[in-house]
Amino acid sequence: MTTLTILRGDGEATVAAGATERATIAVDDVAAATGWELRPEGLCRGAVCVPLRDRDAVVVDDRVDLARLGEALHLPVAIDTEAGVAALGDDPVQIAASLRDRRAADFTLPTVDATPFTFSSLGRKKQLLVAWASW
């Protein structure tokens, strides 16, 4: 069985790929793969639900079309069905609003020894965040 790996900034999930040329995810796998769950009221994450205006375009044969999920949620998506991989971005509008309000985004990333570290665990004190690279 071929697979589709969905990359999100803070993790990835690999699920069974659909039989069509489009990138689709079984309804039962959608929450694990995208962070969004398909419910009668729409696509939901936590308490937030986004109604689906054209549910039949998003959900076909009990599979969610990833590109159309992106359109419905206004999330950027890049898809390579031949390679079996896709990337789903965060909401650009929310990121922009957060930055305009000067809100510091939290993140959880691995240390070099692959131990997850969450920025907010440093607590409320002055923080200097320095991004660097070997390149």
Added chain:
Amino acid sequence: MAVALDEAAAAREWIEAANPSYPCVIDADHVVAERYGFINVPTAIWIDEDDRIVRPPDVTPVDDLFKDFTGIDSSVHHAQLGAWVREGVLPLALDEVAANQKVPSLDDHLARLHRRIGAWLHRSGRDAEAAPHFDRARALAPWDWAVQRGSMPLTGGDPFGQEFFDFAEAWAAAGSPGYSWGNAILRRERNEGS
């Protein structure tokens, strides 16, 4: 804390040599760049006790190794940092912080997604499949150093070689797009102080 926009294998020797007392994480997919809206390293961001950004991200050398190239004297940032920590004095008014905060465009976001796919395929040794994604990322974000220079180690390029110098020259000729207040302020203060 430090965030390496790098593969863990490439960052490891630097982290082990520095043996930092502060946390250091690996951001191979540029998540922090995405959420804070910056395009190059080294970048410094100041965050206060209320989780608010009080110095927007911009290129901020931590030492003077590349001073001749950047024209930036690291002591200016160090002095600003000291004044903030000790006296709560900020180099920019808060409305200026917001005004100087870069907000990524949709193309910037899409570039990062294609770069993520390219890097993921590269890590699996699938470079032929990765190549079109790196190309797409470069086309979408032509002046994002993290996309351009930061992809060179993953695509057989040399981030300190001719490919980089060609990019840097074209970027400078285009008016240094993407750099904002930090360079201007640090250079101005340096000139006033000299």
